[in-house]
Amino acid sequence: MTTTVGVIGLGNMGGGIAATLARHDFPVFGFDLSQAARDRAAATGVTPVNSLNELLEKVDVVILSLPKAEHVERLCLGGEDAPVSDAAEDHHKAESLLALARPGLIVIDTTTSTPETSRKVAAALATRGINFIDAPVSGGPKGAASGSMSMVIGAEDEVLASAMPVLEAMSGSRVHVGRCGAGNVAKIANNMLAACHLISTAEAVAMAARAGVSPEKLLEGVNAGSGRSGASQVMFPNWVINKAYDSGFTMGLMRKDVGLASDLAQQLGMELPLANAVAQLWNESRATLDDSEDFCAIVQRTDPTLFG
Numbered sequence: 141m142t143t144t145v146g147v148i149g150l151g152n153m154g155g156g157i158a159a160t161l162a163r164h165d166f167p168v169f170g171f172d173l174s175q176a177a178r179d180r181a182a183a184t185g186v187t188p189v190n191s192l193n194e195l196l197e198k199v200d201v202v203i204l205s206l207p208k209a210e211h212v213e214r215l216c217l218g219g220e221d222a223p224v225s226d227a228a229e230d231h232h233k234a235e236s237l238l239a240l241a242r243p244g245l246i247v248i249d250t251t252t253s254t255p256e257t258s259r260k261v262a263a264a265l266a267t268r269g270i271n272f273i274d275a276p277v278s279g280g281p282k283g284a285a286s287g288s289m290s291m292v293i294g295a296e297d298e299v300l301a302s303a304m305p306v307l308e309a310m311s312g313s314r315v316h317v318g319r320c321g322a323g324n325v326a327k328i329a330n331n332m333l334a335a336c337h338l339i340s341t342a343e344a345v346a347m348a349a350r351a352g353v354s355p356e357k358l359l360e361g362v363n364a365g366s367g368r369s370g371a372s373q374v375m376f377p378n379w380v381i382n383k384a385y386d387s388g389f390t391m392g393l394m395r396k397d398v399g400l401a402s403d404l405a406q407q408l409g410m411e412l413p414l415a416n417a418v419a420q421l422w423n424e425s426r427a428t429l430d431d432s433e434d435f436c437a438i439v440q441r442t443d444p445t446l447f448g
């Protein structure tokens with residue numbers, strides 16, 4: 141039997157995920173609060189719908205690609221206490237997955253959220269026989285649109301097996317890191333590294349340039365050596381050196397992720413001096429870089445002339 145998929149949140153990532161699944165011949169329905177996002181999805185073989193209820197009537201699997209944990213909690217559980225944007229407030233006052241979805245539905249949450257939100261939502265949905273997986277992603281809008289994203293997954297074995305055909309179609313690699321919530325632990329740790337690497341690579345490139353080694357040559361050397369990272373191999377060559385700053389991942393989303401890492405370390409009673417210093421740099425950069433700018437622009441604070 142064909143699995144029918146719904147994607148909620150058709151932004152930079154969700155739009156690409158929905159298009160990828162449509163290309164793999166899944167019937168795909170898409171919902172977003174933004175009409176523009178629904179129109180873009182319609183041009184990629186996705187059937188847009190106008191409400192959560194309409195989507196849930198049609199699908200076996202729901203994929204979430206929402207900005208933050210708060211959006212996930214409100215969409216899944218409803219409730220007046222969960223903070224969310226004004227637009228979503230209007231839409232979901234009475235509508236939530238908990239209230240509307242039928243038993244047996246599988247929810248795959250690709251949002252970079254919090255472990256506790258994933259566990260809370262999974263426990264509540266389980267009371268109605270609805271399954272929840274946290275499967276945050278890496279690879280950016282290009283990875284979403286090409287089906288090559290990598291996923292770190294928190295799920296029970298049986299639910300994961302049922303979701304696998306959809307997960308395989310939308311991603312290039314999947315690492316099952318533990319039970320529900322573990323996916324977001326791994327994603328927060330991954331993005332903490334990415335936030336550190338971007339700044340440390342900027343400092344290394346700027347220092348070498350000042351000492352007479354060009355950024356291109358330095359990166360060639362680093363990428364053949366032990367200093368390489370996602371920053372040196374992907375971010376600098378694609379979005380920094382050419383000054384394009386068009387990765388599709390915003391400063392606001394990275395600041396969110398850096399904050400999630402600080403919160404997790406604090407909950408665990410851990411002092412992480414390097415992560416703390418990096419979080420402070422991301423926060424201080426608000427003075428010159430607003431949330432809508434590309435996250436790679438953080439390097440400009442290291443050397444505005446070289447990277448600006």
Ligand code: NAD
Nearest residue numbers: 149151152153172173206207228251252277280281388389
């Ligand atoms: P985005 O802002 O481009 O897209 C989010 C979409 O969700 C928007 O179109 C918005 O209108 C919609 N939305 C918000 N609330 C909604 C609701 N209640 N119902 C329906 N639609 C709603 O964000 P994005 O860049 O696609 O990121 C999505 C998630 O993926 C984030 O958690 C982000 O941290 C994570 N992520 C992003 C990237 C990237 O490179 N952009 C990479 C990895 C992970």
